[in-house]
Amino acid sequence: MGGQYRIRGNKYPRMRRPRRRGRLVALATASVAVLGVAGWGTLQLFDVFTRGGNPASAVGVKAGCAAEASPSPSPARSAALPEPGRITVNVLNATTRSGLAxxxxxxxxxxxxxxxxxxxxxxxYDKKVKGTGVLLGPASALKSSLPVLGAQLADAERRTEASRKGGELDLIIGDGFTRLTAKADADRALTALTDPKPAPTPKKSC
Incomplete structure (x- = not known):
């Protein structure tokens, strides 16, 4: 053979096709993209299953963040607190001022x-109560009749006696007493005790 393919000795020329580097780069880029999409899909599936297997919960996360705060259901009126008409109060004066009782x-x-x-x-208790007063009752009255009477004299100390019989309460007037809590304020306190307003549900933070 002549020209550039002339054979010399025992070695033969190797004819190679030119490398197509552009195709290799394209294949590598496509592989990276496929792996990225597969990894993202795996993370989404993991997130769905960790949220209890409900795809809707994963999709609606951001939508839930925009929800406005709504009040919780109103609690039932407390049955443990008696009406004032069912409470008997003994009014006792521990001060030197006459006529207060x-x-x-x-x-x-x-x-x-x-x-x-x-x-x-x-x-x-006589001449030994320095505050506005003491509300005294049986142990069973601590969370029933005592709070109702306490709304009428907000600053009074509340005490119970385990050995006390019956349901009567004592209102013992102390040196710091001037008058009962204003009726409007006492009524608001009773309303809060018997029918508390529901707390609003806090907004979700995103």
Missing amino acids: KKTADELKKRGFKIGDIGNATEE
């Missing part, structure tokens, strides 16, 4: 309470 008892009666004894406090 009678005046306070008359006001409580106007507000619907039953009135028991009216007079001076026992020796245990």
Whole structure:
């Protein structure tokens, strides 16, 4: 053979086809793209299953973030708190000022309470109550009748006696007493006790 393919010695020329680097680059790019899509799909499936297997929960996450806060269902009216007309109150004066027990008892009666004894406090409390007063009752009254009476004298101390019998309460007037809580404020406190407003559901943060 002549020209550039002349045979010399025992070696023969190898004819190779030119490399197509452009095709290799395209194939590599396509492979990376396929792997990326597959990885993204795997993450989405993992997210769906970790949310309880419900695809709708994964799709609607962002939509739920835009929901407005809505109030929780209103709780049922508390059955543990009695009406004032079912509570008997003994009004006792532990101060040196006369007439306080009678005046306070008359006001409580106007507000619907039953009135028991009216007079001076026992020796245990007489001239020993420095605050506005002490509300005293049986242990069973701690979460029932005592809070109702407590709404009428908000700053009074509440105490219970395990050995106390019956359901009567004592309102013992102390040195810091001036008058009962204003009726409008007492009524609002009773409403909050018997029919509390539902707390709004907090907004979701995205």
